[in-house]
Amino acid sequence: MQQTVEETGWSPRMLRYLEQANLVTAGRSPGGHRIYSPRQVERLRQLKLLLEEYGVGITDLAFERRMRTEPELARRIDEWFGAIHRVSEPPTAGIFRRLAADPNDSATLPYGTRSPSTEVQSEARTHACSDHESEHQMSSSSTGSPTVDSAGSVHDFKVADLSLAAFGRKEITLAEHEMPGLMALRAEYGKAQPFKGKKIVGSLHMTVQTAVLIETLTALGADVRWVSCNIFSTQDHAAAAVVVGPNGTPENPQGVSVFAWKGETLEEYWWCTDQALNWPDGSGPDSIVDDGGDATLLIHMGVEYEAAGAVPSAGEDDSEEYGVILSTLRASIAANPSRFTTMAQSIVGVTEETTTGVHRLYEFAKAGTLLFPAINVNDSVTKSKFDNKYGCRHSLIDGLNRATDVMIAGKVAVVCGYGDVGKGCVESLRGQGARVVVTEIDPICALQAAMDGLQVVTLDDALGYGDIFVTTTGNKDIISAEQMSRMKHQAIVGNIGHFDNEIDMAGLARVPGVEKVEVKPQVHEWRFPANAENPNGHSIIVLSEGRLLNLGNATGHPSFVMSASFSNQTIAQIEILTRTDQYGNDVYTLPKILDEKVARLHLDAVGAKLTTLTKQQAEYIGVDVHGPYKPEHYRY
Numbered sequence: 017m018q019q020t021v022e023e024t025g026w027s028p029r030m031l032r033y034l035e036q037a038n039l040v041t042a043g044r045s046p047g048g049h050r051i052y053s054p055r056q057v058e059r060l061r062q063l064k065l066l067l068e069e070y071g072v073g074i075t076d077l078a079f080e081r082r083m084r085t086e087p088e089l090a091r092r093i094d095e096w097f098g099a100i101h102r103v104s105e106p107p108t109a110g111i112f113r114r115l116a117a118d119p120n121d122s123a124t125l126p127y128g129t130r131s132p133s134t135e136v137q138s139e140a141r142t143h144a145c146s147d148h149e150s151e152h153q154m155s156s157s158s159t160g161s162p163t164v165d166s167a168g169s170v171h172d173f174k175v176a177d178l179s180l181a182a183f184g185r186k187e188i189t190l191a192e193h194e195m196p197g198l199m200a201l202r203a204e205y206g207k208a209q210p211f212k213g214k215k216i217v218g219s220l221h222m223t224v225q226t227a228v229l230i231e232t233l234t235a236l237g238a239d240v241r242w243v244s245c246n247i248f249s250t251q252d253h254a255a256a257a258v259v260v261g262p263n264g265t266p267e268n269p270q271g272v273s274v275f276a277w278k279g280e281t282l283e284e285y286w287w288c289t290d291q292a293l294n295w296p297d298g299s300g301p302d303s304i305v306d307d308g309g310d311a312t313l314l315i316h317m318g319v320e321y322e323a324a325g326a327v328p329s330a331g332e333d334d335s336e337e338y339g340v341i342l343s344t345l346r347a348s349i350a351a352n353p354s355r356f357t358t359m360a361q362s363i364v365g366v367t368e369e370t371t372t373g374v375h376r377l378y379e380f381a382k383a384g385t386l387l388f389p390a391i392n393v394n395d396s397v398t399k400s401k402f403d404n405k406y407g408c409r410h411s412l413i414d415g416l417n418r419a420t421d422v423m424i425a426g427k428v429a430v431v432c433g434y435g436d437v438g439k440g441c442v443e444s445l446r447g448q449g450a451r452v453v454v455t456e457i458d459p460i461c462a463l464q465a466a467m468d469g470l471q472v473v474t475l476d477d478a479l480g481y482g483d484i485f486v487t488t489t490g491n492k493d494i495i496s497a498e499q500m501s502r503m504k505h506q507a508i509v510g511n512i513g514h515f516d517n518e519i520d521m522a523g524l525a526r527v528p529g530v531e532k533v534e535v536k537p538q539v540h541e542w543r544f545p546a547n548a549e550n551p552n553g554h555s556i557i558v559l560s561e562g563r564l565l566n567l568g569n570a571t572g573h574p575s576f577v578m579s580a581s582f583s584n585q586t587i588a589q590i591e592i593l594t595r596t597d598q599y600g601n602d603v604y605t606l607p608k609i610l611d612e613k614v615a616r617l618h619l620d621a622v623g624a625k626l627t628t629l630t631k632q633q634a635e636y637i638g639v640d641v642h643g644p645y646k647p648e649h650y651r652y
């Protein structure tokens with residue numbers, strides 16, 4: 017070992033870490049000491065030189081932002097992995113499938129970027145009894161200690177205002193009725209208590225629907241701690257109700273430890289994540305429900321820097337958020353230098369909700385640094401169809417109506433992109449009586465649109481007659497400032513696709529003489545100066561500053577949609593917590609039979625009566641009577 021340390025420049029700790037992460041292999045001497053072959057020594061040396069050359073750490077291999085901005089580094093790392101690059105094992109028949117390729121999407125945050133902390137001043141009236149400084153120093157003797165104290169009260173949490181709990185509880189009760197999948201899972205597994213003695217941490221928007229998920233996890237026996245995955249998305253009444261619990265009061269909260277309020281700063285956000293990972297007895301979670309991958313990322317970075325013995329400083333080009341993550345880790349490691357390493361060893365897996373988080377997980381898996389199994393919930397059919405198509409079909413017009421109350425019937429709506437989100441948006445606009453035209457770059461989707469009776473146009477063609485413009489592409493630069501300047505007076509412009517760069521808001525602000533007038537929060541009139549065509553000037557109405565209008569101007573998906581997503585989450589948690597030995601450190605999707613189970617759980621609520629296959633019919637089409645009914649590659 018000592019010789020390898022000298023030859024490669026890696027510390028003994030890091031050598032152990034690299035081996036654990038399967039980045040190099042080491043043999044064992046009869047006495048149990050590590051022995052490195054000359055080839056492994058050379059690989060270790062090369063890796064050290066590569067990281068030094070780029071001034072990055074091991075975690076950066078999987079930190080997609082850096083990898084995307086430094087393609088040469090990505091290429092050199094791929095080259096370094098060479099022959100030992102971990103390939104996925106073949107799928108275990110019928111149990112799960114692995115994705116062959118990474119999703120080709122850009123990894124960004126759910127509602128665009130998090131605002132810098134300077135922009136957001138937290139006004140939360142917080143209730144918290146958590147002495148987090150001392151908690152960091154508590155012993156890590158794990159007794160499976162519950163979150164409640166001996167009086168049955170939850171004593172560590174931080175939310176805006178516990179007096180909102182009664183309102184939150186009313187909405188949670190209504191949502192339960194609209195979340196039949198989760199309620200059916202409570203009925204099916206409540207008695208068996210599959211999560212008994214298990215600690216689950218969630219990093220996912222703290223909304224009313226998430227409250228129903230949290231209480232489903234507790235109904236199945238879990239000891240849960242929760243944090244939001246977005247600084248703005250917390251519904252404070254939902255957070256308060258979850259802390260108070262169905263049987264508690266604001267004076268004697270008996271629910272779940274939640275660390276979330278609307279309008280957190282970045283520092284607060286990462287502090288909350290850190291707190292949620294820290295059980296009162298000093299132990300960490302058994303599993304993670306993640307949305308966007310932040311809880312998983314913090315643990316992976318923590319493990320790396322604990323192995324390195326130090327947390328690096330943020331570079332000049334690093335984002336503000338990256339610096340905050342490093343500071344959070346620095347404080348943690350100063351208090352307990354092996355906290356994340358110990359924590360990661362007890363975690364049996366993570367279930368991830370979104371494309372962004374799934375993308376990160378594949379990056380970790382590709383780099384061989386994924387520390388525990390991961391289930392990609394995002395790509396279950398019953399998650400993605402509901403999230404993309406049915407959710408947006410509901411919430412697009414909700415956002416348009418709440419923002420403007422304009423009559424949609426009779427208007428011309430221009431929908432950019434005819435993928436799942438575009439299809440959902442078109443359906444709802446048509447349902448209102450709008451005449452809809454679409455733009456597409458993909459001939460298949462364009463032909464689909466034409467076959468659906470839609471005119472396929474270019475945006476430039478539609479500028480002169482469109483009343484409502486909606487971008488749904490997940491791509492950038494869809495509507496330029498110059499194009500907005502050519503729209504009709506009081507045309508409405510909004511985005512429901514990815515991030516905030518489908519509409520060129522920065523360009524709009526730079527148009528000479530343009531004036532931005534706030535009609536109300538998230539609704540702005542942009543007034544263009546007079547010109548030959550518009551001697552009196554004209555204006556357009558932009559929703560949610562070009563960010564996702566169904567979240568900025570409305571409350572996102574309805575409960576039924578979230579029931580589909582969260583039923584997948586619950587089933588995925590049952591998988592990793594009860595069939596732990598079936599999963600290695602890789603990324604898996606749920607088997608189709610479980611996807612079908614989620615759909616099945618929602619049929620009664622919509623009055624659907626399923627036809628049962630006869631044995632003969634099942635044999636004829638080559639499936640089991642009980643499913644799965646379609647081959648893996650089937651596109652719904």
Ligand code: NAD
Pocket residue numbers: 371403404407408432433434435436437438455456457458461488489490491494512513514515564565566567
């Ligand atoms: P998708 O890939 O199925 O559809 C996008 C479509 O846009 C594709 O057909 C593509 O060909 C087309 N497109 C790309 N560039 C274009 C351009 N320049 N002009 C016209 N069309 C173009 O993806 P999807 O599932 O429909 O999701 C789209 C986006 O919506 C993603 O970014 C996704 O993250 C986001 N999304 C938002 C919500 C929400 O609640 N707001 C929910 C789900 C998904």
Ligand code: 9W4
Pocket residue numbers: 126127131221223224225226246248249567568571572573574578
């Ligand atoms: N929500 C959100 C809400 C308000 C908001 C800067 C100030 C996503 C999915 C689900 O992101 C979500 N306000 C913002 S950002 C922002 C984000 N800003 C931007 O200026 C205002 C979000 C999932 N979901 C549903 O869709 C329904 N229930 C759910 O759990 C929730 C919220």
